[in-house]
Amino acid sequence: MPIFNKILEVQTNEGINIHSITPEVEAVISSTPIQNGQVLVFSRHTTTALAINENEERLLQDIKVYLRKLAPESDKYLHNDLHLRENIPADEPMNAHSHLMAMTLSTSEVIPIIDGKLALGTYQSILFFELDGPRKRTVFCQVFGE
Numbered sequence: 001m002p003i004f005n006k007i008l009e010v011q012t013n014e015g016i017n018i019h020s021i022t023p024e025v026e027a028v029i030s031s032t033p034i035q036n037g038q039v040l041v042f043s044r045h046t047t048t049a050l051a052i053n054e055n056e057e058r059l060l061q062d063i064k065v066y067l068r069k070l071a072p073e074s075d076k077y078l079h080n081d082l083h084l085r086e087n088i089p090a091d092e093p094m095n096a097h098s099h100l101m102a103m104t105l106s107t108s109e110v111i112p113i114i115d116g117k118l119a120l121g122t123y124q125s126i127l128f129f130e131l132d133g134p135r136k137r138t139v140f141c142q143v144f145g146e
Contacts, residue, residue, distance in 0.1 A: 001037075001144055001145065001146065002032075002033070002034070002144065002145075002146075003142060003143070003144045004028075004031075004032040004034065004142070004143045004144070005140070005141070005142050005143075006028045006031070006140075006141045006143075007138050007139070007140055007141075008021060008024050008025075008028070008138065008139040008140075008141060009136060009137070009138055009139075010128055010130070010136075010137045010138070010139060011134075011136050011137075012130035012133035012134050012135055012136075012137055013130070013133050013134050014133050014134045015130075015133060016064045016067060016068070016101075016129070016130065016131055016133075017129075017130045017133060018060045018063065018064070018127050018128070018129055018130075019127070019128045019130070020055040020125045020126065020127055020128075021041070021126050021127070021128045021139060022055075022118070022120070022125045022126045024139075025039060025041055025111075025118065025126055025141060026117075026118060028141045028143060029113055029116065029117070029118065029143055030116070032143045034113055034116070034143050034144070034145045034146065035113070035115055035116045035145070035146065036113060036114060036115070036145050036146055037112075037113045037143065037144050037145010037146060038110050038111065038112055038113060038143075038144060038145060039110070039111050039113055039118070039141060039142065039143045039144075040108060040109075040110050040140075040141070040142040040144075041108060041109045041110075041111070041126055041139060041140075041141055042107060042108040042139065042140040042141075042142070043107045043108065043128065043137075043139055044137075044138050044139065044140055045135075045137055045138075046099055046102060047095055047098035047099055047101075047102050047130075047131045047132035048102060048128065048129055048130055048131060048132075048137055049101070049102045049105030049106055049107060049128075049129040049131065050105065050106055050107065050108060050109050050126065050127065050128055050129065050139075051105050051106060051109070051127050051129065052109055052111070052120070052124050052125070052126060052127070053124065053125065053127055054123040054124070054125065055125035055127065056123075067101045067104070067131070070100070070101060070104055071096075071097040071098075071100035071101045071104075072097065073097045075097065077094075077096030077097065077100075078096070079094075079095075079096035079099065080094040080095075080096050082094065093132065095131075095132045097131075098131040098132035101129075101131045102129070102131055105129060109126060111126070113143070113145055
């Protein structure tokens, strides 16, 4: 079974932001001969995540509010006691809340490919969540099948 790998880059903004990477993943699939199989989409960072959901602006705002309620930035977190941690870079942010938000989501999604296209539902998009931006992020895509 042939396997094709590609790294996508996503430049993010400050705080929580959500990007539809569906067009980029579709382009990866189109660049391969795979007609039927799967694509693995994997976030390569501990303060980012992936989900499949609707890319609708008001829903995206609701998601941000929901995530901030789950892990408020203002709460006390042991991870943020930087002076108690070893080998911490000088620019290390206090971002425990971002790690916790990422854990409530997922680091990867596997989506079927049928006839060379993503088998997403009508309102489904592949959403990339930046939880600790701004940063340059990478997403690993692996397309496999026949």
